[in-house]
Amino acid sequence: QSVLTQPPSASGTPGQRVTISCSGISSNIGSNTVNWYQQLPGTAPKLLIHSNNQRPSGVPDRFSGSKSGTSASLAISGLQSEDEADYYCATWDDSLNTWVFGGGTTLTVL
Amino acid sequence: EVQLVESGGGLVQPGGSLRLSCVGSGFTFSSYSMNWVRQAPGKGLGWVSYINSDSRTMDYADSVKGRFTISRDNAKNTLYLQMNSLRDEDTAVYYCAREWGVGWRRSLDYWGQGTLVTVSS
Secondary structure, eight states: OOSBBOOSEEEEOTTOOEEEEEEOOTTTTTTSOOEEEEEOTTSOOEEEEBTTTBOOTTOOTTEEEEEETTEEEEEEOSOOGGGOEEEEEEEEETTTTEEEEBOOEEEEEO | OOEEEEEOOEEEOTTOOEEEEEEEESSOGGGSEEEEEEEOTTOOEEEEEEEOTTSSOEEEOTTTTTTEEEEEEGGGTEEEEEEOSOOGGGOEEEEEEEEEEETTEEEEEEEOOOEEEEEOO
């Protein structure tokens, strides 16, 4: 059981816009910034979004993040086949004093 | 270019020990806190352990407390995870990850490629 709640799966067709949600509580998402990671099959997680909505250098602007209260979202616009991957949200939890992760969302491009 | 390279994984029997290493390059290793994160086969990510830049502060997930020890050698740009009394449920790919930021704004911004630990008789 993950501390942060994500839908297990999401899907879309090429060119579509897809959103993935991440739900937490006051001690984690409510108090700290949210990060999003992309994990392509057989590879390590890669930082996609940090500080709720900031893209590291090299991440396409098709990826965007937002946060409101104790929930966050990752949006992917102009969906491409190469976006098929697992996506994880993560943040620090002030009560647990640990990093906490969502269970991951597997994105399928139909 | 920031790089983190793990090594030391392998097959070990339950109750056995293993030491993982993670060598950092392309950044000032001694300036950053570091973490270990693991991923069991087919499962999600789980935080394992944290160490700050000067080794004054360490922390562990409850599931590994008392069995795993994190350490670092800043002169060698290397992070370690000593794993003792290994259990079947410790089977996972272990990633080292650099921590950026402080307080309410932080991120695990760079990850190694991972090293597989398999605990089985």
